[in-house]
Amino acid sequence: MAARRPDLRRRAQAQRADALARDLVRSRRVVTRRDGVRMEVDGRWLLDFCGNDYLGLAQQFQVVDAVQDAAARDGIGGISSHLVCGHRVAHEALEREVADWLEVPRALVFGSGYAANLAVQQALLGEGDTSVQDRLNHASLIDGARLAGCRLRRYPHGDAEGALRQLRTVPDGAAMLATDGVFSMDGDVAPLRQLALVARVQSALLYVDDAHGVGVLGPGGRGSVAEARLGVDEVPLQLVTLGKALGGYGAVVAGDVDLVEHLAGNARPYIYTTALPPPQAAAALAAVKLARREHWRREKLAALVQRFRDGMATRGFDLPDSATPIQPVPCGDNARALDMAARLEADGFRVAAIRPPTVPEGRARLRVTLCAAHGEDQVDALVHALARARDHADAARAA
Numbered sequence: 001m002a003a004r005r006p007d008l009r010r011r012a013q014a015q016r017a018d019a020l021a022r023d024l025v026r027s028r029r030v031v032t033r034r035d036g037v038r039m040e041v042d043g044r045w046l047l048d049f050c051g052n053d054y055l056g057l058a059q060q061f062q063v064v065d066a067v068q069d070a071a072a073r074d075g076i077g078g079i080s081s082h083l084v085c086g087h088r089v090a091h092e093a094l095e096r097e098v099a100d101w102l103e104v105p106r107a108l109v110f111g112s113g114y115a116a117n118l119a120v121q122q123a124l125l126g127e128g129d130t131s132v133q134d135r136l137n138h139a140s141l142i143d144g145a146r147l148a149g150c151r152l153r154r155y156p157h158g159d160a161e162g163a164l165r166q167l168r169t170v171p172d173g174a175a176m177l178a179t180d181g182v183f184s185m186d187g188d189v190a191p192l193r194q195l196a197l198v199a200r201v202q203s204a205l206l207y208v209d210d211a212h213g214v215g216v217l218g219p220g221g222r223g224s225v226a227e228a229r230l231g232v233d234e235v236p237l238q239l240v241t242l243g244k245a246l247g248g249y250g251a252v253v254a255g256d257v258d259l260v261e262h263l264a265g266n267a268r269p270y271i272y273t274t275a276l277p278p279p280q281a282a283a284a285l286a287a288v289k290l291a292r293r294e295h296w297r298r299e300k301l302a303a304l305v306q307r308f309r310d311g312m313a314t315r316g317f318d319l320p321d322s323a324t325p326i327q328p329v330p331c332g333d334n335a336r337a338l339d340m341a342a343r344l345e346a347d348g349f350r351v352a353a354i355r356p357p358t359v360p361e362g363r364a365r366l367r368v369t370l371c372a373a374h375g376e377d378q379v380d381a382l383v384h385a386l387a388r389a390r391d392h393a394d395a396a397r398a399a
């Protein structure tokens with residue numbers, strides 16, 4: 001007789017039907033072409049306000065050239081893991097460049113930020129240890145604690161005293177205090193100086209995931225850690241992702257020599273995976289050099305952020321505090337976020353509606369992101385369209 005277990009296909013069907021009923025199903029749209037901040041979707045050109053290419057480097061010609069040159073010379077594949085024969089000169093150069101940029105002794109390339117967040121915790125924490133995290137940390141940080149098999153304790157968003165309280169409840173075992181530098185869905189910056197103090201008094205290792213800060217914030221674009229005037233003594237490890245402000249793909253963990261070497265020798269998501277394609281490493285190297293040198297990109301971006309916020313305030317929007325290119329427009333329920341995103345699209349703008357579980361229940365939003373390649377007129381037009389979309393959603397509700 002066959003065992004009576006839940007049928008996985010049927011369970012998936014039921015879950016999808018439930019998600020459909022709650023406006024939670026996400027669709028993937030095919031982008032057929034991309035040209036600067038414009039993208040073609042379903043045969044229409046839309047202005048992109050939803051990517052994370054904050055500095056406009058994803059299509060920058062020197063970055064694209066670097067990919068083509070490296071591919072022509074070295075081929076496209078990493079061909080094995082770093083510890084076998086996949087560690088190439090492009091990876092080595094990128095690691096040196098990032099370490100030099102962030103003024104830390106060592107750096108290590110990973111296939112993605114997701115893998116790096118798994119790696120850092122899995123390699124350093126185990127049973128009996130604790131990962132203490134901000135409630136709004138990126139999903140990959142949460143998953144890292146799971147892979148490590150350590151305890152996970154979460155504190156209220158941005159609350160350093162909450163972090164201290166959580167650390168006090170687990171006085172035994174090693175501890176990591178992990179936070180996003182810039183929160184990916186809210187755009188606000190973690191209270192890093194206070195967290196550094198907490199980490200010090202609690203002998204915890206402070207790990208900052210600066211996926212959205214590096215390139216954008218701080219002197220020379222060195223990120224939220226440098227902006228908080230902290231260094232490798234206070235933040236022994238930090239994460240740089242190559243897929244956001246640097247326009248490519250992959251990640252680098254930078255920091256203390258002993259810790260980084262330990263990752264290279266022990267992190268499963270580093271050891272048991274193929275090395276990042278060398279052309280991607282070459283692209284990232286070119287992008288880092290541009291991000292370090294071309295301050296105008298950050299200056300222009302900051303001016304656009306201010307222009308967007310001023311324009312939104314003038315039209316009666318009360319935006320949450322964020323001085324970064326991530327500008328959430330709160331909507332509340334999922335249907336309203338989807339309705340406003342659809343209106344914006346009809347007006348020629350692509351803005352992402354973000355729903356649970358990416359954000360907490362009841363906190364659906366439009367996540368507007370700005371890019372150094374946007375023009376002032378484009379930002380003004382978006383503000384105008386957002387006001388129209390809101391008025392329409394309000395009218396629909398009143399009716």
Ligand SMILES: *Cc1c(COP(=O)(O)O)cnc(C)c1O
Nearest residue numbers: 112113114138180184211241243
């Ligand atoms: C995007 C992101 C990651 C994952 O990085 P990938 O390189 O895209 O895998 C990790 N942390 C944060 C905060 C992110 O926004």
